[in-house]
Amino acid sequence: MGAATKTRVTSKVMGRLRMASQGLLGEGFCSVPEAVRSMTAMQAQDLQAALWAVGSRVPGAGLSDVREALEAGAVVRSWPMRGTLHLLAPEDLRWILNITTGRMVQGTSGRHRQLEITSADVEACREIALGLVSGGRAASREELFAAFETAGQATKNQRGIHLLWMLCQSASLVPGPLDGNQQKFVAFDEWITTSRDLGRDEGIAELLLRYLRSHGPATVRDFAWWSNSTLTEARAALATVSGELVELEFGGTGYWLSPETAALLDDGVPGQRAVLALPGFDEFVLGYTDRSLVLPPEHAQKIVPGGNGVFKKAVVAGGEVIGTWGRQGSGRAAGVVPVPFDEAKPLGPATLAAFIRAAERYERFLAA
Numbered sequence: 001m002g003a004a005t006k007t008r009v010t011s012k013v014m015g016r017l018r019m020a021s022q023g024l025l026g027e028g029f030c031s032v033p034e035a036v037r038s039m040t041a042m043q044a045q046d047l048q049a050a051l052w053a054v055g056s057r058v059p060g061a062g063l064s065d066v067r068e069a070l071e072a073g074a075v076v077r078s079w080p081m082r083g084t085l086h087l088l089a090p091e092d093l094r095w096i097l098n099i100t101t102g103r104m105v106q107g108t109s110g111r112h113r114q115l116e117i118t119s120a121d122v123e124a125c126r127e128i129a130l131g132l133v134s135g136g137r138a139a140s141r142e143e144l145f146a147a148f149e150t151a152g153q154a155t156k157n158q159r160g161i162h163l164l165w166m167l168c169q170s171a172s173l174v175p176g177p178l179d180g181n182q183q184k185f186v187a188f189d190e191w192i193t194t195s196r197d198l199g200r201d202e203g204i205a206e207l208l209l210r211y212l213r214s215h216g217p218a219t220v221r222d223f224a225w226w227s228n229s230t231l232t233e234a235r236a237a238l239a240t241v242s243g244e245l246v247e248l249e250f251g252g253t254g255y256w257l258s259p260e261t262a263a264l265l266d267d268g269v270p271g272q273r274a275v276l277a278l279p280g281f282d283e284f285v286l287g288y289t290d291r292s293l294v295l296p297p298e299h300a301q302k303i304v305p306g307g308n309g310v311f312k313k314a315v316v317a318g319g320e321v322i323g324t325w326g327r328q329g330s331g332r333a334a335g336v337v338p339v340p341f342d343e344a345k346p347l348g349p350a351t352l353a354a355f356i357r358a359a360e361r362y363e364r365f366l367a368a
Contacts, residue, residue, distance in 0.1 A: 009265070014217050014250060015294040015319025016271040021216050021261045022284055023057040024316075025271045032058055032069040037089040040210040041096070043286050044077050044085045047181060049279035049313075054087065055365045056278060062368020070178055073191055077175050077183065078168050081228045083108070094171055094188075094195040099203045100228050101169045108162070115159045122166045125153055129167055130187060138176055138184035204229055205237040209244060215287050216257025217248050225289035250293075275354035276316040277325050277336065277362050285314050285321060295321045299341040315340075317351055325359070336362065 009017075019025045022039065029035035035057045036042060044050035051066045054075075058065070069075040077087050080096045083104055088096065128147050132139045139147075144164065145155040153163065164185070167173040176186035198206060204227075211223050224234040238256070246262035248255045264270065278284055285291060285303060294316070295303060302324060303312050315323040315338050323340040336359035338347055347355060 009248060009250060011250075011293050012272075012319040013265075013269050014248075014255070015316075016269045016274075017217050017257060017261055017264065017319075018215065018284060018294065019271050019274065019276075019316070019319060020264055020269065021214055021257060024276060024284065025274060028057045028059050030058070032061060032066050033074045033089065034058075036069075036075045036087050037092070039087075039214050039283060040092070040207070041080055041086040041088050042283055043281045044087045046279075046281050047077075047183075049281050050077075050085075050087055052279040052362065052365060053282050056276065056282075056361075061365065063366055064368060067178060070183070073176065076192065079104075079165055081226070083165075090192045091194050091196050093174070093192060095198040095203050096207065097169060097171055098198070099200060099207065103228055105166070105169060112162060115157065115162055117159065117162060117166070121153060122163065122170075124151065125163045126167055126170070126172050128153075129173055129185070133173070133185060133187045134190070136186075136190060138186045140179060140182065140184050144185060201237070204233050205240045208234060208237040209241040212241075212245055212256045213258040213261075215283065216245070216261060217250070217255035217293075218257070218288060219253060219255055219290070222288045222290065226287055272318050273350065273354060274316075274318065275351055275358050276314075277338075277355065277358040278314045278316055280311045280313050282311070282314065284316065286311055294319060296341075302341055315355060317354070322351075323347075325355075335359075 016025070023029045023035060029038055032054055035054050042050060042053055051063055054066045055061045055063065070077065073090055075087055076090045076093055077085055078093055080086050080088060080093060081100045125148055128151055129144055132144065132147055141164065145160045148155050148160060148163065155163070164173065171188045173185045174188045174191050175183035176191050177184050207227055208223050211226060212218055215222070220234045220238055221231065223229070224231045245256045246259050248257065248262070285295060291300065301307070303314060303321065304310065305312070312324045313326060314321045315325050323338055325336060325338045327334055328337045329335055338355050340347055
């Protein structure tokens with residue numbers, strides 16, 4: 001199929017194509033670092049959810065495998081876009097920050113004026129922080145905040161986290177080794193010793209290409225939201241990479257995806273009976289500004305109650321989000337239970353059996 005090919009498909013087929021692009025069908029990815037690198041950036045505001053988001057894309061992976069990748073620096077977690085934590089390949093973080101930091105910092109300028117954070121404050125905290133972590137050392141957020149306070153830099157009312165965020169945006173610090181379910185901060189250049197160097201235009205084009213390959217079918221508008229880029233920049237980037245992609249038309253809108261994923265249309269897109277138990281904040285749901293292809297708008301509030309930005313765990317069947325899930329009970333009676341959007345219509349026998357298999361995979365992931 002060439003770049004100009006336009007094929008009309010159903011929303012469920014579009015959803016299954018996205019499942020394929022994201023490594024949620026078939027063989028998935030071979031390793032934790034490969035999964036994260038292939039996805040480019042994975043939402044990781046909720047660390048435990050992010051660990052399963054990776055594990056669900058790497059057959060046979062256990063919780064310990066994902067934690068070890070973070071512990072070793074084979075995968076990193078920082079704030080590369082939208083002011084939200086993501087998992088990335090270490091060599092990708094700096095050049096993505098070079099693209100996204102300017103707009104993010106500009107977007108927080110009003111809040112920083114309220115918090116009385118100046119460039120001089122950030123520089124003073126940089127010196128303090130690097131003094132604590134240089135030479136291969138690591139410091140917890142509490143240790144950094146205590147050092148800031150000692151130097152006269154207030155940390156209450158979110159001032160401290162904003163200062164830390166600025167130090168991570170400038171590639172001075174990066175969250176590093178795990179300390180339970182938290183991460184300690186380390187010197188960026190010591191933790192990430194190899195970084196790619198891309199100019200802004202080249203970087204946006206690469207980021208767009210990788211997003212559409214890993215999240216497609218998706219629109220340029222989806223990418224602009226996801227990456228916090230402007231539509232003008234995104235459209236200019238598309239002109240340089242469209243020859244490496246395939247366009248599908250759905251509902252009068254152009255969606256872009258990789259040729260490899262588009263080729264699945266030739267023989268029928270797999271996954272019609274696939275059922276997934278995805279974590280909250282998963283890229284399959286969250287990674288698009290328009291989620292209506294996979295999440296019926298009338299049920300969106302059940303995934304993000306009150307539109308508060310907190311995404312619940314999702315049951316996905318055949319490319320469509322059909323409900324939520326969670327653990328109920330305690331002790332030996334505890335189990336993973338699906339909650340269909342329409343509770344008057346429970347899951348059919350085949351779908352329920354497939355969900356039980358998905359839940360068992362989740363339990364094996366936690367135990368490994």
